[in-house]
Amino acid sequence: MDFDLTEQQQQIRKLARDFCDAEVAPHARELDRTEAFPDELVPKLFEMGFLGITVPEQYGGLGLDYLSYGLVTEELGRTDASVRSLVSVNVGLACTCLLTWGSDEQKSEWLPRLTSEGLGAFGLTEPNAGSDPASMTTRASRDGDDWVLSGSKMWITNGSRGILTVVFAQTEPGTGAKGITAFLVPQDSAGYEGNAIHGKLGLRAGDTAEVVLSDVRVPDRMRLGEVGEGLKIALNALDSGRFSLAAGATGISQACLEAAVRYADERTQFGRKISGFQLVQQLISEIYLDLEASRALYWKVAWRHDKGERHTVESSVAKTFCSEAAVRNADRAVQVHGGYGYSDEYPVGRYLRDARVTTLYEGTSQIQRLLLGRHLTGENAFT
Ligand SMILES: Cc1cc2nc3c(=O)[nH]c(=O)nc-3n(C[C@H](O)[C@H](O)[C@H](O)COP(=O)(O)OP(=O)(O)OC[C@H]3O[C@@H](n4cnc5c(N)ncnc54)[C@H](O)[C@@H]3O)c2cc1C
Structure with missing residues (x-):
C-alpha cells in the first residue's frame, strides 16, 4: 500500500480542511449548545460536493475515490462530528444503497437530488x-x-x-x-x-x-x-457506513491531539508549561499512538475498496478500533485540560460526548466483536 497521497487527494484534503476551519468550526460550539441543526451549512456542503463525494459525476457527484471520501470525512469529524454524521449517512448509507441496488430509473431520479438538494x-x-x-x-x-x-x-x-x-x-x-x-x-x-x-x-x-x-x-x-433482499442491502451499506464512521472518529482523535498540544503549551503550573511534564506528555503521546493506528486502519479499508475488493472485515475492525480510540483520546484530552476540560469553554468535552456514540451506532462494539469472533473461528459471520 502506498501511503503517499496523490496530488488530487492532497488538494481535496486541503479544500476540506480550509472549508471546515472557515465554515464549520466557528459554529460548532453554539450549535452543540443550542441543539440546532446546521441549516445554513447544508447548502454549502452540497456546493462543495461533499454530500456526493463518491457518487459518479453523471449523477451529480464528484466521483472521487474512497480515500478522498475518508480524508474529507476525517476533516469533518475533526471539526464537528454532527456535521460529519449527516454527510456519512447521506453518502455512505443512502447514496450507497441507491448506487449498489437501485434501478437506472431510481438512480437517475434520486442521486442527483441527494447530491444537490436534500439529505x-x-x-x-x-x-x-x-x-x-x-x-x-x-x-x-x-x-x-x-x-x-x-x-x-x-x-x-x-x-x-x-x-x-x-x-x-x-x-x-x-x-x-x-x-x-x-x-x-x-x-x-x-x-x-x-x-x-x-x-x-x-x-x-x-x-x-x-x-x-x-x-x-x-x-x-x-x-x-x-x-426479501432488504437485510443484505442494509448490511452491505453498513460496510461503507462503518468506513466513514472510522474516518470521522479518526478526525475526533486528530482534534484531541491538536487541542491537547495547544492547551499544554498555554497552561502553566508549578512555574512551567504543563507540556514539560512527562505525565502530560504521556497523555499526548498515547493520543498520538491511537490516532496513527486509527488512520492506518481506515486507509486500509479505502485501499481495498479502491482496488475493487471487499472490505467487510476491515471496515468492522476499523470501526471498532477508531471509535474506541476516539473515546480514549477524548478522555485523555479532557484530562490534559484539567478542570477547564469539563466546561464548554474548550471543545474537548464535546469531543468526548460526540465520540461516545461511535461505539454504539452502526453496530455496537460488542456486536462487532461477536461478528469478528465468529468470523475468526470459521463461521460465516459477514455474509
Ligand atoms: C445518534 C444516533 C444516530 C443513529 N443513527 C441511525 C440511523 O441513521 N439509522 C439507523 O437505522 N439506526 C441509527 N442509530 C441506531 C443505532 O444503530 C443503534 O442504537 C445500535 O445499533 C444499537 O441498537 P440499540 O440502541 O437498540 O441497542 P441494543 O441492541 O438494545 O443493545 C443494548 C446493549 O446490549 C448489547 N447487546 C445486544 N445484543 C447483544 C449480543 N447478542 N451479545 C452481546 N451484547 C449484546 C449491545 O452491545 C449494547 O451494549 C443511531 C443511534 C444513535 C444513538
Missing part, C-alpha cells in the same frame, strides 16, 4: 430492534401496484430534515431476516412523520429522529432491490 436517511433501527434488526416489526404490505408501510423507526439520522429515507420493512412476517425488503420513502409522503429527538449526549447539532410510518403508500417502483 438521505437510512431507516433500519426500531424502538425494539437495534442490534437484532431481523426482529423488526415495521410492516410493508402489497396493495395492487403499491406497498403500504406502517411501523416506527428509531434514532434515524437525517430522518426529519431530509428528503428521502431508505426504509427497511418486513414483507413476509414470520420469516425474520429473509422477509425484509428495502423501500425508498420520500419524507414528504402522506403518513411519514419524523420527530426530532432532543437531549442527546452528543451529536447535538445532528438531526436524529423517531420516524413514524402510518400507512405510508409507495408505488412498487420505489422498492429497492428484490423482495
Whole structure:
C-alpha cells in the first residue's frame, strides 16, 4: 500500500480542511449548545460536493475515490462530528444503497437530488430492534401496484430534515431476516412523520429522529432491490457506513491531539508549561499512538475498496478500533485540560460526548466483536 497521497487527494484534503476551519468550526460550539441543526451549512456542503463525494459525476457527484471520501470525512469529524454524521449517512448509507441496488430509473431520479438538494436517511433501527434488526416489526404490505408501510423507526439520522429515507420493512412476517425488503420513502409522503429527538449526549447539532410510518403508500417502483433482499442491502451499506464512521472518529482523535498540544503549551503550573511534564506528555503521546493506528486502519479499508475488493472485515475492525480510540483520546484530552476540560469553554468535552456514540451506532462494539469472533473461528459471520 502506498501511503503517499496523490496530488488530487492532497488538494481535496486541503479544500476540506480550509472549508471546515472557515465554515464549520466557528459554529460548532453554539450549535452543540443550542441543539440546532446546521441549516445554513447544508447548502454549502452540497456546493462543495461533499454530500456526493463518491457518487459518479453523471449523477451529480464528484466521483472521487474512497480515500478522498475518508480524508474529507476525517476533516469533518475533526471539526464537528454532527456535521460529519449527516454527510456519512447521506453518502455512505443512502447514496450507497441507491448506487449498489437501485434501478437506472431510481438512480437517475434520486442521486442527483441527494447530491444537490436534500439529505438521505437510512431507516433500519426500531424502538425494539437495534442490534437484532431481523426482529423488526415495521410492516410493508402489497396493495395492487403499491406497498403500504406502517411501523416506527428509531434514532434515524437525517430522518426529519431530509428528503428521502431508505426504509427497511418486513414483507413476509414470520420469516425474520429473509422477509425484509428495502423501500425508498420520500419524507414528504402522506403518513411519514419524523420527530426530532432532543437531549442527546452528543451529536447535538445532528438531526436524529423517531420516524413514524402510518400507512405510508409507495408505488412498487420505489422498492429497492428484490423482495426479501432488504437485510443484505442494509448490511452491505453498513460496510461503507462503518468506513466513514472510522474516518470521522479518526478526525475526533486528530482534534484531541491538536487541542491537547495547544492547551499544554498555554497552561502553566508549578512555574512551567504543563507540556514539560512527562505525565502530560504521556497523555499526548498515547493520543498520538491511537490516532496513527486509527488512520492506518481506515486507509486500509479505502485501499481495498479502491482496488475493487471487499472490505467487510476491515471496515468492522476499523470501526471498532477508531471509535474506541476516539473515546480514549477524548478522555485523555479532557484530562490534559484539567478542570477547564469539563466546561464548554474548550471543545474537548464535546469531543468526548460526540465520540461516545461511535461505539454504539452502526453496530455496537460488542456486536462487532461477536461478528469478528465468529468470523475468526470459521463461521460465516459477514455474509
Ligand atoms: C445518534 C444516533 C444516530 C443513529 N443513527 C441511525 C440511523 O441513521 N439509522 C439507523 O437505522 N439506526 C441509527 N442509530 C441506531 C443505532 O444503530 C443503534 O442504537 C445500535 O445499533 C444499537 O441498537 P440499540 O440502541 O437498540 O441497542 P441494543 O441492541 O438494545 O443493545 C443494548 C446493549 O446490549 C448489547 N447487546 C445486544 N445484543 C447483544 C449480543 N447478542 N451479545 C452481546 N451484547 C449484546 C449491545 O452491545 C449494547 O451494549 C443511531 C443511534 C444513535 C444513538
